Amino acid sequence: MKLDMTLKFLGTGTSCGVPQLRCGCRVCRSTDRRDARTRASALLSVGGVNILIDCSPDFYHQMLAAGQPDVDALIITHSHYDHVGGIDDLRPYCHARGGLDVYCQADVDSDLRTRIPYSFKADPYPGVPIFKLHDISAYEAFSIQGIDIMPFRVMHGLLPILGYRIGNLAYITDCKTLPAESVDVIKGVDTLVINALRPQEHATHMNLNEAFDVINDVRPRKAYLTHMSHSMGLHAEHAAMLPEGVQPAYDGLSINIVD
Numbered sequence: 607m608k609l610d611m612t613l614k615f616l617g618t619g620t621s622c623g624v625p626q627l628r629c630g631c632r633v634c635r636s637t638d639r640r641d642a643r644t645r646a647s648a649l650l651s652v653g654g655v656n657i658l659i660d661c662s663p664d665f666y667h668q669m670l671a672a673g674q675p676d677v678d679a680l681i682i683t684h685s686h687y688d689h690v691g692g693i694d695d696l697r698p699y700c701h702a703r704g705g706l707d708v709y710c711q712a713d714v715d716s717d718l719r720t721r722i723p724y725s726f727k728a729d730p731y732p733g734v735p736i737f738k739l740h741d742i743s744a745y746e747a748f749s750i751q752g753i754d755i756m757p758f759r760v761m762h763g764l765l766p767i768l769g770y771r772i773g774n775l776a777y778i779t780d781c782k783t784l785p786a787e788s789v790d791v792i793k794g795v796d797t798l799v800i801n802a803l804r805p806q807e808h809a810t811h812m813n814l815n816e817a818f819d820v821i822n823d824v825r826p827r828k829a830y831l832t833h834m835s836h837s838m839g840l841h842a843e844h845a846a847m848l849p850e851g852v853q854p855a856y857d858g859l860s861i862n863i864v865d
């Protein structure tokens with residue numbers, strides 16, 4: 607089946623966002639809106655079905671900026687605050703359908719029950735967001751309204767989290783190392799989204815060179831960098847230095863994925 611896919615980057619920043627609070631560096635002071643990076647999340651539209659990838663603490667403002675598109679389901683990479691902190695704001699999307707479908711690993715499932723326990727009570731307070739949690743595992747395909755999704759293993763330092771392949775798109779965030787089996791799952795994909803924190807090394811996130819290594823292994827037509835910190839420099843300068851086919855994403859960027 608041919609898929610008509612659009613990915614909108616809602617947030618492309620690292621966990622503390624850019625500008626970073628109480629930082630006066632030139633990136634944090636920049637007036638280029640591409641240097642304002644909220645916490646990482648994206649909205650994938652496939653044939654009219656909207657799948658949210660992570661729900662950052664900036665979700666509410668991201669959705670206002672995006673014109674309040676619908677959300678049909680949420681898929682989660684891992685349960686760090688910068689990827690699930692906005693989940694309570696999904697409330698209006700839950701009630702329309704008697705509970706929003708959420709796909710995540712078992713560890714994320716249990717973290718969510720701790721984070722928003724009021725949503726999972728037997729007799730919940732009226733108006734709380736209601737979720738239908740579906741546990742998924744790396745390399746076990748599932749589908750959302752007929753859209754096939756393949757989760758694959760991503761190592762966030764020592765924490766095993768998920769990346770997702772949907773058609774000709776692979777989305778990876780918070781990766782430090784990518785197992786060979788996952789490279790096989792996404793090899794030759796049209797569009798690869800991959801995290802690159804900064805030029806310098808970090809214990810749990812890829813730096814720029816480590817992201818390049820994955821891009822060279824996967825060989826996508828286009829690669830977009832996300833989850834960037836202020837240490838990456840100004841968008842305009844950074845973008846000009848990247849090799850052909852690789853570009854930094856920015857908040858609000860929409861891309862079409864070639865099937």
Ligand SMILES: [Zn+2]
Binds near residue numbers: 686
């Ligand atoms: Zn993160």
Ligand SMILES: [Zn+2]
Binds near residue numbers: 625630
């Ligand atoms: Zn700064």
Ligand SMILES: [Zn+2]
Binds near residue numbers: 686762
């Ligand atoms: Zn993380």
